[in-house]
Amino acid sequence: MSVIERNKPSLTRALGRVNVIGVAVALVISSVVLLVYEAVSLRAALADNAGLEAAMVAENMSAPLLFNDAEVASEVLTHLGSLPYVESVAVFDAKGRRFARYAQPGLSEKEQNEGTEAAAQEHVRLSFKDVIVAVPVVQGGARVGTVVLVATTGGMKSEFTRYACFLFLASACALWIASLVMSRTKARVIEAERRLEYYALTDPLTDLPNRRAFYDELAHCLRPSAGVLPQVTLVLIDLDDFKTVNDTLGHGAGDELLRAVAHTLRGTVRQRDIVSRIGGDEFAVLATSDTDRSQSRGTAEKIVRSLGRSFELEGTMVPVTVSVGFSRFPDDAGDIASLVSSADIALYAAKSGGKNLAFEFRPKMTAEAQRRALLERDLREAIERDRLDIAYQPQFDCRTGQLVGVEALARWNHPVQGDVSPAEFVPIAESSELILSLGQWILNRACRDAVRWNRDASAPVSVSVNVSARQLRHHSFGADVLATLEESGLRPELLELELTESLLMANLTAAVEVMRTLRARGVRLSIDDFGTGYSSLSYLQSFPLNQLKIDRSFVKALPHSGQPIVTAIISMAHSFGLTVVAEGVEYPAQLAWLCDSGCDYIQGYLTGRPMTFAALMDALNEEREHVLASERTEPAGPVS
Missing domain, CATH: 3.30.70.270 (Reverse transcriptase/Diguanylate cyclase domain)
Incomplete structure (x- = not known):
């Protein structure tokens, strides 16, 4: 059973039932109130009518009572027989003796005699018992007798029954209409809840x-x-x-x-x-x-x-x-x-x-993950507190042997872990946003160092910096590079940015725009690890590149195998007007073959391992002294 099926909207159904019960209870209460009010109203109306009739009889009873004429009194009372609600009327003299009486036919003796002055003293608002009213007969300001009228509630009961039936039917109809409206509303609410539940628990793209x-x-x-x-x-x-x-x-x-x-x-x-x-x-x-x-x-x-x-x-x-x-x-x-x-x-x-x-x-992966988390945290702190370092691997001109550039390589000496390999901490940085700050740190440091070593260098020595995919995708990358050049004072042509083929193809639109902007300002651009990615001739023609770097995997096999591939890369690069750097040169035979094949620059352990800034300065000073010594030993020209 899925989550959505287990979470069907039952609350709405329960609330619907509660609402219907609430309406029913409200109707019952209101009906009871209305019925009580109707009963009280009917009894009050009957009492008023009975009182009015009794008063009229009392006005006509003074003379018969004074003259003790019971026959006339009986004739007056007989006229009340036309009123269906009058059950009996009794006239009493001043001493309380019954003087005359009228009663509907068929009444029992008890019913005929229930109309007494004492019974008339009981005032009941809500009852279906007979209504008994007493009106005094007054003559000349003196009470000469009393008229007691008994009104039957039979008509009241019929009227009340009709009203109750009507009220019941009206309430039942109202309850049915309310149930119908609530049912439809409930159905819509349930459907809305289902949709909300669906959207809350479902990915709309993939369903x-x-x-x-x-x-x-x-x-x-x-x-x-x-x-x-x-x-x-x-x-x-x-x-x-x-x-x-x-x-x-x-x-x-x-x-x-x-x-x-x-x-x-x-x-x-x-x-x-x-x-x-x-x-x-x-x-x-x-x-x-x-x-x-x-x-x-x-x-x-x-x-x-x-x-x-x-x-x-x-x-x-x-x-x-x-x-x-x-x-x-x-x-x-x-x-x-x-x-x-x-x-x-x-x-x-x-x-x-x-x-x-x-x-x-595997359990060991937990320890590796913990190490990654630790290194990521410490790497962030190392970048913020300038605790990293850079090693520079020199690049030499194949024709002259002169040092013409260096590649900046990040190094990290952890205070506890010791030297952490770039192969470990660079992927950690690339998997997070740290690569942005790390790349910017390397760029800033490399540009400042390049300014320092070029002050006294015998010839300009450029610095190349690797660029990550996240850096290239960042909207401010081009502006950050130009700002770094301006702050450091490094001439743009002495900075070379190395990009991989896969990075360029994955960020085609952004790459072309940023590369053209930087190239227009004089920054040099190089393709790193050429031959291991897309190797498309179209991008060599479209991108504003300056240089290709032959991947070390091709150089490693030289000079015994792999010559056709390397020869083709060098020839192709030169045909596009690009210079070529071979990286990973470790043996003299490799160097000799590359120089003979027209490679422009070489980089590798054979000619120079990655070195600190101080060691690089020593190497440049040594080269400068060598150049000066060569100039001093050159023979002077003819004297005129």
Whole structure:
């Protein structure tokens, strides 16, 4: 059962029932009040009529009472028979003796005699008993008798019954209408709740459960059943270089790829497995049927195979790879947080291992992750407090042997860990925003140092600085480079920025714009590790480049093999008007072959290892003295 199914909106139904009951109770209360009011009103009206009739009789009874003429009194009372509500009328003399009486036919003796002065003294507002009123007979200011009239409540009861029936029907109709309105309103509210619940738990782009729904489902799956812990595998999937698709083909293509990946994932895993999109280009699979680690590994590798292919995006076939990391419960973790952390650690290891891989969590990965976190924290502090250093590897002219430039290489001597390799801390910086501050720090330091060594150099010596993808994508990169040159005082032509082929192709639009801006101001641009990336002739013609660097993997095989490739690179670069640097030169035979093949500059352990700024200054001073000594020993020209 999915999260959305378990969270159906039952609150609205309960509130609907409560509302209907509330309306019914309100109608009952209001009906009771109305019925009581109607009963009181009817009795009061009957009492008023009875009193009025009794008063009229009393006005005609004074003479018969004075003359003791009971026959006339009886005739007067007989006329009351036309009034249906008059049950009986009795006339009493001044001493309380009954003088005359009228009673409707068919009354019992008790009913005929209930009209007494004592009974008339009882005043009841709410009752269905007969109404008894007494009116005195007055003559000349003296009371000569009393008229007691008994009014039956039969008509009142009929009227009250009709009113009660009408009120019941009206209330029932009102309740039915209210129920109908509430039912329709409830249906709309339930539908709105369903939609809100859907949007709250579903990724609208891929129609998969979102992060919240996934973690709710994960919490549900990790609950023990009958005291037995379940076997659950959490698989995290991250699309490699997804930003490249967005940057080169647009966000529409990126969205299309995410939908295609979601569809493929659903078709790859089991039907009961839960697939979710939990981030921008990150997906998760919750596999509840993998009973051991080998099955979990098979699920992860199956996902890599199914997604590691080309997808057609807006008419273009785009190769896609994914990195996958997984962890198991309860083997690798005892709670949700640990399970997710373990899978995330495995995912990071997969991405660091070369991508398009599936890695399972291993306990040692936790220590590695902790070391990464520690190094990231300390690296941030080292950048902020200027505790890094730079080593400069020299580059020499193949024809003259002169030192013409250096490459700036970051170095970090950790106060506790000792020397931390750039191969370790640079990827840590690249996986976070630290690469921006690290790259800016290296650029600032290298430009300041270059100004210092060029003050007394016998010939200009340039400095080359590597640029990361995050730096190139940053909107202020070009302006930051120019500002650094202005602050340091370094001439733009003495700064060379090294960019990789994959970096340029992944940031094509931004790269061309920034490169043209910098090149127009005199900054030199170089392609690093040429031959290992796209190696497209079109970008060599389009980008404003100055130089190519032949990757060390091609130089390493020289001079015994690999000559055609290196010869082709040198020839091609020269045909585009670019100079060539061969890096990784370690043997004299390599140097000799490169010089004979027309390579312009060389860099490697053979000619110079990375050195500190002080060592570089010593080397430049030594070279300057050598140049001065050579000039002093040159023979003088002919004297005229």
